[in-house]
Amino acid sequence: MRSVRLTLCAGAVVAAVFPPVAHAADTGPAGLSVTPAGPASGSDIRLRATGCAGRTGTAVSAAFVADARLTGGAGGGLVGETRVRSTVRPGSYPVEVTCDGRTDRVRGTVTVADPAATPTATAPASPVAPVRAGGGATAHFGSVDAHEAGPGTRQAVTGLVLAGVAAVAVAVRSSRRGQDGRD
Numbered sequence: 001m002r003s004v005r006l007t008l009c010a011g012a013v014v015a016a017v018f019p020p021v022a023h024a025a026d027t028g029p030a031g032l033s034v035t036p037a038g039p040a041s042g043s044d045i046r047l048r049a050t051g052c053a054g055r056t057g058t059a060v061s062a063a064f065v066a067d068a069r070l071t072g073g074a075g076g077g078l079v080g081e082t083r084v085r086s087t088v089r090p091g092s093y094p095v096e097v098t099c100d101g102r103t104d105r106v107r108g109t110v111t112v113a114d115p116a117a118t119p120t121a122t123a124p125a126s127p128v129a130p131v132r133a134g135g136g137a138t139a140h141f142g143s144v145d146a147h148e149a150g151p152g153t154r155q156a157v158t159g160l161v162l163a164g165v166a167a168v169a170v171a172v173r174s175s176r177r178g179q180d181g182r183d
Contacts, residue, residue, distance in 0.1 A: 030049075030050060030051025030052075030106045030107075031049070031050050031051060031106065031108060032047065032048070032049050032050075032059075032095055032097060032106055032107070032108025032109075033047070033048045033050075033108075034046070034047060034095075034108070034110050034111075035047075035048070037111070038111055038112070038113035039084050039110070039112060039113065040084070040112070040113050040115050041084055041085060041086050041087070041088045041089075041090075041112055041115065042083070042084060042085070042086035043083070043084055044081060044082070044083050044084075045081065045082060045083070045084060045110070046079065046080070046081050047059050047068050047070065047079065047080050047081070047082065047095070047097075048077050048078070048079050049070055049077055049078045049079075049097045049099075049106045049108075050076065050077040050078075050106070051077075051106050052070075052077070052078050052097065052099035052100070052106060053099060053100070053102070054078075054099040054100025054102065055071065055072045055078075055100065056069070056070060056071055056072070056078065056099075056100055057069075057070040057071075057078045057080075057097050057098055057099045057100065057106075058070065058097065058098050059080065059082065059095055059096070059097045060095070060096050060097075060098070061093050061094060061095040061096070061110060062088075062093055062094075063084055063085060063088050063093035063095075063110050063112060064082045064083065064084065064085065065082065065083045065084070065085050066082060066083075067082070068080040068081065068082035070097065078097070078099070084110070084112060088112055089112070090112050090113060090114040090115075091111070091112060092109045092110070092111045092112075093109060093110050093111075093112065094107065094108075094109055095107070095108045095109060095110050
């Protein structure tokens with residue numbers, strides 16, 4: 001009976017500390033975010049619409065190859081992906097999101113970047129050796145000479161002394177056991 005009472009009290013404490021979160025439709029301010037913020041023509045983008053009362057939506061823009069289908073995402077709002085037309089010119093284009101086919105709409109813009117103004121990456125496509133990954137606290141030993149990192153005379157003497165002490169302790173203990181059995 002006592003364990004049942006303890007379990008119920010623990011459950012009440014957990015419920016008080018971590019109340020259940022009510023799931024509601026996104027009630028934040030309406031808005032549209034685009035990732036990356038300044039996509040180039042022909043690139044894939046991710047849209048996030050907030051302020052829709054529904055669970056699905058459609059984002060429409062002249063800059064898109066096809067309409068983006070949006071669905072409920074983690075953290076609220078509607079998310080989806082689409083591609084920017086490769087023939088679109090740099091500039092701002094309006095985006096309109098229809099929520100669950102209703103009349104409530106979210107509006108925003110997508111700004112297509114000028115490819116001439118975007119710096120090109122000259123970094124290599126793969127890592128250049130040596131890659132210093134993993135190893136935790138021992139990673140610095142990889143760059144140190146083996147003679148500097150290995151055990152020295154001081155560590156060898158300490159190890160031999162400890163091994164000798166352990167051997168003496170085992171011998172003394174076993175001799176005492178032999179004497180206790182003869183009494």
